Amino acid sequence: MTDWNNNLPKNDDNYTHNINRNNERSLDRRGFMKTLVGAAGVFAVASLPWGTLAAKELMGLSDKEYPRQKIVDITNIAVGDSVEFHFPSEHDSAVLIRLKENKFVAYQNACTHLRCPVYWVKDQQEMVCPCHHGKFDVQTGEPTAGPPRRALPEIIVEVESNSVYAVRVKRYET
Amino acid sequence: MKRSYFGVISLCAILFMDIVFMQLLVHQYFHQNYKIVLLFMFCNIILFPIALYIYKQEINKGGQSHEKK
Ligand code: FES
Numbered sequence: 001m002t003d004w005n006n007n008l009p010k011n012d013d014n015y016t017h018n019i020n021r022n023n024e025r026s027l028d029r030r031g032f033m034k035t036l037v038g039a040a041g042v043f044a045v046a047s048l049p050w051g052t053l054a055a056k057e058l059m060g061l062s063d064k065e066y067p068r069q070k071i072v073d074i075t076n077i078a079v080g081d082s083v084e085f086h087f088p089s090e091h092d093s094a095v096l097i098r099l100k101e102n103k104f105v106a107y108q109n110a111c112t113h114l115r116c117p118v119y120w121v122k123d124q125q126e127m128v129c130p131c132h133h134g135k136f137d138v139q140t141g142e143p144t145a146g147p148p149r150r151a152l153p154e155i156i157v158e159v160e161s162n163s164v165y166a167v168r169v170k171r172y173e174t
Numbered sequence: 175m176k177r178s179y180f181g182v183i184s185l186c187a188i189l190f191m192d193i194v195f196m197q198l199l200v201h202q203y204f205h206q207n208y209k210i211v212l213l214f215m216f217c218n219i220i221l222f223p224i225a226l227y228i229y230k231q232e233i234n235k236g237g238q239s240h241e242k243k
Contacts, residue, residue: 029182030233036185037225043192044222050199051215054208112204150204172206 071096071106071157071164082120084109087155087166094155095120095127096164097138104164106155107141113148127152181232188225192218 027035066088077083082097087108095109097120107127109118116131120138127136134146141152154170199214 029178033181033185033229033232036182036189037222037229039189040185040192040222040225043189043196044219047196047199047215047218050203051212054203054211054215057206057208058212150201 066168068158069166071166074159074162074164077164080122082122085166088169093117094166096155096157096166097127099138102159104157104159105138105141106157106166107136107152108155108169109152111148112143112150112152113146118152178232178235181228181235184228185225188221188228192221195221 069085069087071085071087072083077096077098079098079101082095084093084095085106086092087094087106092108093110094106095118096104096106098104107118109127110116111118111129111131111134113129113132113134116129118127118129118134118136121128125138126144127138127141129135129146129148132147134148135144136142136148136152137144141154143149143151151172153172156167156170158165158167195214195217199211199218202208202210202214
């Protein structure tokens with residue numbers, strides 16, 4: 001029998017060689033590469049849910065029809081004013097603006113930057129996001145200033161027998 | 175000791191592409207270009223095995239790790 005006492009065990013000839021963690025806080029080339037590969041894996045996994053949702057949309061569930069929803073009576077909204085409502089689900093807040101006597105526009109008002117609610121500011125004739133001062137054009141929903149880069153999703157509205165109805169969410173044309 | 179930077183640099187490049195694709199993917203999702211979303215998802219997923227492959231190739235190149243000095 002070999003006497004191991006006071007002798008370093010031979011490389012890998014035991015089950016405890018990995019207890020030596022003298023350098024555990026230093027990062028060598030191999031450890032760094034391992035981290036990079038792990039991060040790439042995280043990105044791969046993280047893109048899966050987006051892809052799934054996209055595939056779902058592609059498979060006909062897109063262009064959903066929601067039941068039209070009454071927003072407000074015409075008498076309750078003056079020209080130049082706005083009302084908030086929720087469409088298509090109660091978690092999607094939206095805003096309806098009466099621009100002229102017979103012109104209504106509606107947008108989902110979650111800011112396209114970081115989803116703060118966008119408000120209609122009558123004096124400026126603009127939709128303003130309070131969080132980072134993003135601004136949107138009220139005619140088209142296109143961003144005009146600040147961080148947002150994408151237009152607000154427009155909601156098609158219809159006027160019928162003195163009430164305004166939300167019909168559907170317009171898809172982006174691109 | 176001979177240094178080998180190929181693995182580190184190419185893995186960094188892959189990670190950078192991952193970040194860029196992810197950013198584009200999320201933007202295209204909200205723009206409702208769902209086909210492009212799927213394309214970017216494919217890119218991101220395919221990058222992972224490539225990274226793993228490079229890692230396997232490079233793991234034993236260059237100098238010894240200091241743990242085994
Ligand atoms: S959340 Fe609207 S500008 Fe940032």
